[in-house]
Amino acid sequence: MLLDALRREAPADPLPETRATVPPTPASARQPAEAAGRGIAVTARDLRKSFDGHAVIEGLDLFLPAGGFTAVVGRSGCGKSTLLRLILGLETPTGGRIVLEGPETGPRRSEPPKRIMFQEPRLLPWARVVDNVAVGLSGHGSRAERRERALAALAEVGLADKAGQWPLTLSGGQRQRVALARALVSRPGLLALDEPLGALDALTRIGMQDLIERIWLAQGFTALLVTHDVxxxxxxxxxxxxxxAGRIALDLRVDVPRPRRRGDPDLARLEGRILDHLLGAQTDI
Amino acid sequence: MMRPTPLGRLRDTAVPWLLPVAILLGWQAAVSTGLVSNRFMPAPLDVVRAGWEAARTGELWTNLWVSTLRALSGFAVGGGIGHPLGLANGLSRLSERLTDTSVQMVRNVPHLSLIPLVILWFGIGEEAKLFLVALGVFFPIYANTLHGIRSVDPALVEMGRVYGMSRTELFTKVVLPGALPSIFVGLRYALGIMWLTLIVAETISASSGLGYMAMQAREFMLVDVVVLAILIYAALGKLADALTRQLERACLAWNPAYRSA
Structure with missing residues (x-):
């Protein structure tokens, strides 16, 4: 009943119009039924996590609706990365609980997986690019099937021609795109992004932001982005x-239509407001 | 970069060989002119002649074959125990706690110091040589396999787990390839120790093999055969090293440090 209450508060469909304006990508054209309503909804109740007695997350409540794009910002050490790792099951909570709900209660095997993109690409240097992407399909399908889907995912991120290369021969931005393809190849219901663009130069970063946004619009997974870049x-x-300090201090909606223009005054105002809040919190300490 | 001309390429290949060739010529000249007595040091041509003679009678091939077989079987036994044990101790905390301390204690015994004991146990038969080579090879293989597994990037292992790899996949796709560069270091070390151990063992106690051939030659003051045996050992060591290098290049092609120029 608690979950029901939370769900009522959530917007029914976070992207009613924008989804239609996006040109279909090859993948969504192939599997149109999958493109919508594939996201995993996340609910956290009174979540707590401490390391060696030091509390990092202190009684956090959260609901992420299926298919939404949520960003978590905060100063370093505020617990934002820990929150993401808790939601993915990489850490065990000290208290409270997290519930992940897939789109329908089908057989467990067919549930869309949850995936993470790390700050570093974390590619296997000894596996070719296409095989690195196929890692995202571990335990699914035959070798040939995995390869074919991996090639399709590489095409989606614009790296089809790099399939046979070693990761060490790619640029930083290309490696992160391979990591994105690996995260997406299994058609995840939840994609967690743990500051994945922090190490990229400014132009590459903007390109990656647009790429991730475009794929998210086409595939409809739940996206959770942890970043220090407001x-x-x-x-x-x-x-x-x-x-x-381990709690949600501010919860803001960004009601700016997509595609968003960089330097949009509404976005700038929102950014200023968040920065004021963060800097204000800093001077308090 | 400029494309090298054929002449430039020839020069690049020739340069490393200038010094060895000069030394050989000087050596030949010193012996031929009587500057160095050929009772101490045979001329290069004498060594070549001795090699030809030994090859013609078949004595060289028999001894070479015997020595190679000993080296390889000792290596197979020592590596066959060291590698799995290194893997086990790298992967299992229990296995490591159980065996690592003991292995480290035995490691501090110089294996060649066991020769008298080994002769008492096995006589001068094949078992003695096999035992010594296996023991010598075991430690570098074991230690480097263990170190390789330990030094696998934990971030990659975490990635493999999150992406749903099974334990087998995690081992074959992440842990083992990550440990491979270190395993190769162990392999090359072990090959060096393999020849070293065999030479010592064959020189002290044997009735066949290259070391035996050298010791026989010493009895009859055949300096050229002694030097021949030494050079063959050197060539075998170099050959083993070159083969490992090829294997490294094939297995570690992803790593720019190992890619052939």
Whole structure:
């Protein structure tokens, strides 16, 4: 009943119009039924996590509707990465609980997986690019099937011609695109992005932001972006959570239509507001 | 970069060989002119002649074959125990706690110091040589396999877990390839120790093999055969190293450090 209450509060469909304006990508054209309503909804209740007695997350409540794009911002050490790792099951909560709900209660095997993109690409240097992408399909289908889907995912991120290369021969931005293809090849219901663009140069970063946004619009997974770059958060997300001292201090909607123009005054105003909040919190300490 | 001309390429290949060739010529000249007595040091041509003679009678091939077989079987036994044990101790905390301390204690015994004991146990038969080579090879293989597994990037292992790899996949796709560069270091070390151990063992106690051939030659003051045996050992060591290098290049092609120029 608690979950029902939370769900009522959530918007029924976070992207009613924008989805229609996006040109279909090859993948969504192939599997049109999958493109909508594939996201996983996330609910956290009174979530707590401490390391060696030091509390990082302190009684956090959260609901992420299926298919939404949420950004979590905060200063370093505020617990935003820990929150993401908890939601993915990479850490065990000290208290409270997290519930992930897939789109329908089908057989367990067919549930869309949850995937993460790390800050570093974390590619296997000894596997060719296409085989690295196929890692995202571990335990699914035959070898040939995995390869074919991996090639399709590489084409989606614009790296079809790099399939046979070693990761060490690629640029930083290309490696991160391979990591994105690996995360997406299994058609995830939840994609967690743990500051994945932090190490890229400014132009490459904008290109990656647009790529991730485009694929998210086409595939309809739930996206959770952890970042310290407020401009990035307001450019990409439709909801921004500011985390402070293990709690959500600010929960803002970004009602700016897509495609968003960089330097949009509405976005700038929102960015300023969040930065004021973060800097204000800093001077308090 | 400029494309090298054929002449330039020839020069690049020739340069490393200038010094060895000069030394050989000087050596030949010193012996031929009587500057160095050929009782101490045979002329290069004498060594070549001795090699030809030994090859013609078949004595060289028999001894070479015997020595190679000993080296390889000792290597197979030592590596066949060291590698799995290194893997086991790298992957299992229990296995490591159970065996690593003991292995480290035995490691501090110089294996060649066991020769008298080994002769008492096995006589001068094949078992003695096999035992010594296996023991010598075991430690570098074991230690480097263990170190390789330990040094696998935990971030990659975490990635493999998150992406749903089974334990087998995690081992074959992440852990083992990550440990491979270190395993190769162990392999090359072990090959060096393999020849070293065999030479010592054959020189001290044997009735066939290259070391035996050298010791026989010493009895009859055949300096050229002694030098021949030494050079063959050197060539075999170089050959083993070159083969490992090829294997490294094939297995570690992803790593720019190992890619052939």
């Amino acid at each position: 401009a990035e958060a307001v450019a990409m997300a439709d909801r921004i959570l500011v985390v402070e």
